């Protein structure tokens with residue numbers, strides 16, 4: 001068990017600064033008018049690779065020893081982490097293997113391949129892909145860079161919190177999409193070190209919210225994974241979670257759950273009112289405000305985390321014809 005210290009986040013910021021984009025913060029007129037407080041959007045979906053995960057991945061890759069660099073890195077991820085890690089490894093000139101199941105769509109495979117990573121397709125589930133990671137660590141001595149439960153990943157994602165406090169010094173509430181909790185752990189640690197009074201709210205989809213279920217149980221718990229518009233927020237928190245469960249329990253003030261229809265409304269509002277194309281997992285902050293599930297009492301920052309959404313899916317959500325929107 002361990003918590004990531006503020007110093008580790010500042011070290012990460014210095015390390016990754018030349019390699020990542022410092023994303024802007026924009027005032028949302030529509031959401032400010034609706035809530036009566038200034039609402040800002042942290043536009044992290046405009047990060048290189050289209051999601052914030054390149055921050056943690058870059059911090060981890062830049063922290064490798066020479067011996068580890070020579071061995072290369074490995075992860076099981078179909079989405080934003082795999083892409084972020086492939087990008088970081090390419091920049092560092094080291095080997096990167098991404099393991100995924102045969103169910104992963106070809107577009108995602110192509111995106112990661114285009115970044116020069118080796119792809120291993122194994123089995124029909126994320127668990128089987130994870131077993132291949134274990135094999136590669138043992139047999140080819142690759143270094144594992146997991147998506148959230150790792151101090152360098154938490155510290156890298158936490159650099160967003162430093163930027164939020166710099167750009168919105170009077171921030172009172174931060175809304176953060178929540179899955180494995182690497183992002184919110186880092187952001188909460190950074191923001192609360194600078195502004196102890198700030199409230200940090202985590203937001204997940206009701207369909208398969210593993211961290212929420214774990215917090216309720218008091219220990220890391222598995223939940224059934226279901227199709228959701230917020231696909232980047234799916235998956236478990238690891239039954240042997242060693243960092244993020246404890247950090248979320250200690251630092252996060254509230255966790256809010258959303259229906260698929262509410263998430264769809266968030267995607268639509270971001271597009272129609274703010275002209276931003278974001279994926280479901282990135283729209284939950286906007287969605288929570290629209291659904292009036294959380295009240296804001298002062299300057300509020302919503303973290304928009306990624307834009308990896310199939311454009312036909314995006315169109316169907318904006319048009320209100322997507323089938324998942326009616327899911328319970």
Ligand SMILES: *Cc1c(COP(=O)(O)O)cnc(C)c1O
Nearest residue numbers: 080179180181182183232305306
């Ligand atoms: C990974 C991810 C999240 C959640 O981050 P965790 O550290 O797993 O909580 C949110 N939004 C997007 C777009 C992501 O890719």
